[in-house]
Amino acid sequence: MIEMNGEFIAFLILSIMAIGGAVFMLNFVRVVHMVLSLAFTMLSIAGIYVLLNAEFLAAIQVLIYTGAVSILMLFGIMLTRHRDQEAEGVRPWHKFFSFVGVAAFLGILLHTLYRTPFTEETADVGRFSVDWLGETVFKQYVIPFEAVSVLLLVALVGAVILARKESKS
Amino acid sequence: MEKYFLDYDWTVMAPELIILAAAALLSVIDLLLKEGGNRRLLGWISLAAVIGAGVVAAQQLGDPAYEILSDTYRVDDFARVFKLILLAGTGLILLGSFREMDREGKEARGEYIYLLLAALLGGMMLTSSADLITLFVGLELLSLASYILAGIRRKRTDSNEAAWKYVVMGGVSSAFILYGMSFVYGLTGTTNLYTAQQRLFEAYNSGYEPFVLLSLFLMLLGFAFKAASAPFHMWAPDVYQGAATPVTSFLAVVSKAAAFSLILRVLLGTYLFLLQAGPWQELVAPALLVIAAASMVIGNTAALRQTRTKRMMAYSSVAHAGYMLVPLAAVAGAMLFESTIYYLIAYLFMTLGAFTVLMVVERETGNEHLASFAGLSRRSPLAAAAMTVFLVSLAGIPITAGFFGKFYILIHAVTAREFWIAAVMLVTTVVSYFYYFGVIRMMYFRPPSDGKKVPIPAGAAVVILISLAGTLLLGFLPQWTLDFLGQMDWMSTLSPVRDTLGQ
Incomplete structure (x- = not known):
C-alpha cells in the first residue's frame, strides 16, 4: 500500500507536470510553445531529482536543460522562421502503426517494471557527494x-x- | 592498491593518440592555409597518421591484454584486430577520395578529413574499452562525426535529407542503447562490463531476470540500428544514397565494423552468463537469428528492385550485416571470432573496391543509375574487371574472399547446430546473384551510351588494386588469414585483465 506523505504528493505533482509538459509539447502547433512546454518538463524532472536526494544533478538539470538548452532553442527559433506551423502530411495508417508500436513498447516496459518489484534495501546515498563525483570523473x-x-x-x-554562409555564390 | 594516472603504461594508447594528434594538427593547419588553397597536404598528413597508427597497432598484436583506469581503456587482441580493420578502411577511403573531395566538398575539404579522423577515433575507442561510459562516448563521437559527414554536401537536398534522417534515427537508437545501459547500471552499480556481468548474474538469480533481459533487448534494439540490420535498416538506403560516395563507403565499412565490435564486446563481456543460465538459447539467440535472417531476406530482396547503384549497395550492406550477425547468434559454434573477423576483412576489401569503382563511374557519368555502368568493359576494361571480381566476391562465389567468408560462417552455424539459419543464408545468397550479376551484365553486354574512356585517378587506382589483391588473396589463400586469426588470444576478451583483479 502506498503511503500518503509529503514526498509522495510532491512526486505525484512533479510527475504529472513532467508528463503533461511532454504531451503538450507533442500537441502544440507553434514551435515556441513546444520549447516552453519542453522546458517545463525539464524543470519538473529536476524536481524529481531533488526528491531522489540528487541535489547536484537537479541543479545541473536546471542550469543546462531548463536554462541553456531551452534558451538556445528559443534563440534558434527567433533567428530563423518562427512562424512555421507543422504541416499535416503524415499518412493516417502511418500514425496508427506508430501508435501501436509505441503502445506495445510501453506495455512491455510497464509489465516488466511492475512484475518484478524491488525488495532490496535502498542504498546509502550519503557518500555520493559532489567532491566524490569530481574525483571519480577526473x-x-x-x-x-577527454573524449x-x-x-x-x-x-x-x-x-x-x-x-555557415556561402563564401561566394 | 589503487592505481593512478601515471602508474599506467600509456604507450599502449599510441594508435589513438596519433589519430587524435593528427586531427588536432590538421584543424590548426587548415586554419593557417590560404582560403581556397590546395588542401592536398592535409590528405597526405592524415594518410601518414593512419598508416603510423596502423603500424603501431600491428606491432602490439600478440602482446598480453592491458587495461588503463579500471577498463575505461582496454587493449587486447580483439581490440587490436578491429582497430587494424578500422584503420585499413579509413586509410583506403582517404587515399581513394583525394580527387573526389576536391570536387564534391569544395568548401569543406579540410573539415572532411579531420571529421573522418575524429569518426575513426570514436570507432577505435569503441573497439578498445570495457566500460559503458567510454563505449557510449566513443559511439557518439563516431555517430556525430558521421552525421556531419553525411550532410557535408550542403547544396544538395538529398545530402541534407540524408544527414537529417541519420541524425534523427541515430539519436533514437542512441537513446535506446542508453536506456538499456541505465538498467545495467541500476542493477549493478558499475559501468565496468566484467563487474557488471558478475553482478548481473547475481541479480538474475535473485529474481531480477526481467530487468536483465530488458536491458539486453533495449541495447540490442539500438545496436541493430547502428549496424543497419533489418528491421531497423530504414535509414540506410537514404543515407547511403545522399552522402558523398567516400562517406558512404566509410559508413558501410568502418562504421559497421565498429558497430560489430561494440555488439560483440557488450554481449560477450556482459551477457555471456545467460548461456549457462538458459535464456540465451531460449530468447537471445532466436532474437539475434531473427534479426540476421530478416536482414538477409529484406536486404537481398529489396536490392533486386533498385535502379540506383548506391541504394543497391545499401541494401546489400544490410544483407551482409545479417551474415555477420550469424556467428554471434550461434555463439556455441566452433569459430566465433575467426569467422566474424574473416568476413569483416573480406567485406572491407570487396565493399571498398566496389565503392571506389562506383565513385569513379559516378563522377564520369554524373549520375548513379545502374545504366551508368553500361559498356564499362569497353570504356575502362580494368575497372570493369576489378568490379566483376568485387561483385562476384560480394555474391560469395568461389574462389573469392566473400566465398570463404560465407563458408566459415556456415561452418560455424552448422557446428552450433543452427541449421535453418544456414539454409536461409544459402537461399538469400542465391537471390543476391541476380542483382550482382545485373551489374556485371550491364558492364559487359550493354553498349555504352558514349564511347568516352573512364579515367581513373591515381589514388583510386591504388585503392582498387589493393582491394583486388586483398579479395583475391583471401580467396586463394584463406588459410593464411585463418592461421593468423587463430594465433590471436580471443579469450582475453571475455575476462578482466589478470593482474588488476585485486582492485
Missing part, C-alpha cells in the same frame, strides 16, 4: 572525459560547416 573516467571534449569540438566544427 581519476577513473578521465579517458571518456567528450573531442566530441564537443566535433559538434562545434559540424555546426559551423552546416550553418
